[in-house]
Amino acid sequence: MVRRILLGSRLRQLRESRAITREAAGYSIRASESKISRMELGRVGFKTRDVEDLLTLYGVTDEKERADLLGLAREANTAGWWHAFNSVVPSWFPNYVGLEAAASRITAFEVQFVHGLLQTEAYAQAVITRGVRGPNVTRETIDDKVALRLERQKKLVAENPLKLHAILDQGAVARPYGGREVMLAQLDHLIEMSEHPNVTIQVLPFSQGPHTAETGAFSVLSFPEPDLGDIIYAEQLTGALYLDKAEEVSQYTEVMESLIRDCPSPAKSIDYLRDWRRAC
Known part of the structure; x- marks a missing residue:
């Protein structure tokens, strides 16, 4: 839960810093605007492919930053x-x-x-x-x-x-x-x-x-x-x-x-x- 919140918050910060709407972000991963909202609030799980596509859309090219966020996505999906x-x-x-x-x-x-x-x-x-x-x-x-x-x-x-x-x-x-x-x-x-x-x-x-x-x-x-x-x-x-x-x-x-x-x-x-x- 905490990892989902942290990852969602970081994705929201990245989206807003690039002035990208939730609708546009949702379109990039074949999802709705409400799905992006739920992801950013940490209320749903994360597919690795979706996170990869969003990071690309948000212009995140640094390999370490991408690896850290993708690792967080995998950890967020691990059942406690x-x-x-x-x-x-x-x-x-x-x-x-x-x-x-x-x-x-x-x-x-x-x-x-x-x-x-x-x-x-x-x-x-x-x-x-x-x-x-x-x-x-x-x-x-x-x-x-x-x-x-x-x-x-x-x-x-x-x-x-x-x-x-x-x-x-x-x-x-x-x-x-x-x-x-x-x-x-x-x-x-x-x-x-x-x-x-x-x-x-x-x-x-x-x-x-x-x-x-x-x-x-x-x-x-x-x-x-x-x-x-x-x-x-x-x-x-x-x-x-x-x-x-x-x-x-x-x-x-x-x-x-x-x-x-x-x-x-x-x-x-x-x-x-x-x-x-x-x-x-």
């Missing part, structure tokens, strides 16, 4: 490990998992439940069982969804771990999933994960009153590639939003920073989790 789970997740979700796998930092606000990267297996089982819909859902489907969630969590303990800053609304840690023992274990897990240097957890208490995230949960994904800006991810009932326009990202980032300021410090938040655990 998460594609093995495509049959049990919504069609839009593998895109998010690809972005998550490529991210170096994620800042997330959760309202309904604990962030997926911080869930225990039993808690994830309870959340997923409650959330799945449809007559064809089986225990195997649920188990596969849980397995995917646990596989994603490995990036938090990898050699070069993902940095995660999770802001949890009080309701996310107070709402019971799976019964008392499951919740106690989940609270213990949050406290334990907070000790990792790459994980920061804050709890936004009800006593804070209204907050700025009126539209609900969302995440800000940041990447190590200098050419790729932050992406906002907001999950919905039947799909998801991926926002990368600077003005939109800026608005969401401001809201996230406001939430961080409104929360007690990470240390006080963990004290709250310990007190809440004792009260359960």
Whole structure:
């Protein structure tokens, strides 16, 4: 996903620098203007022949530059490990998992439940069982969804771990999933994960009153590639939003920073989790 975005962005820059329209670019590869738009947004795969033809149209003759971009096209078409789970997740979700796998930092606000990267297996089982819909859902489907969630969590303990800053609304840690023992274990897990240097957890208490995230949960994904800006991810009932326009990202980032300021410090938040655990 990230490689598609990077390649698409570079192709757009090249096209615009030559004042070539999307329509003309599409004609050169026997495609529509909308296909070029989707390619430049990184929303479709790339055929090597199409990229070669576009580079020729855009006047890219430097052998190294062509080789680098064609290599990026081949890498963009390589399936990630998460594609093995495509049959049990919504069609839009593998895109998010690809972005998550490529991210170096994620800042997330959760309202309904604990962030997926911080869930225990039993808690994830309870959340997923409650959330799945449809007559064809089986225990195997649920188990596969849980397995995917646990596989994603490995990036938090990898050699070069993902940095995660999770802001949890009080309701996310107070709402019971799976019964008392499951919740106690989940609270213990949050406290334990907070000790990792790459994980920061804050709890936004009800006593804070209204907050700025009126539209609900969302995440800000940041990447190590200098050419790729932050992406906002907001999950919905039947799909998801991926926002990368600077003005939109800026608005969401401001809201996230406001939430961080409104929360007690990470240390006080963990004290709250310990007190809440004792009260359960």
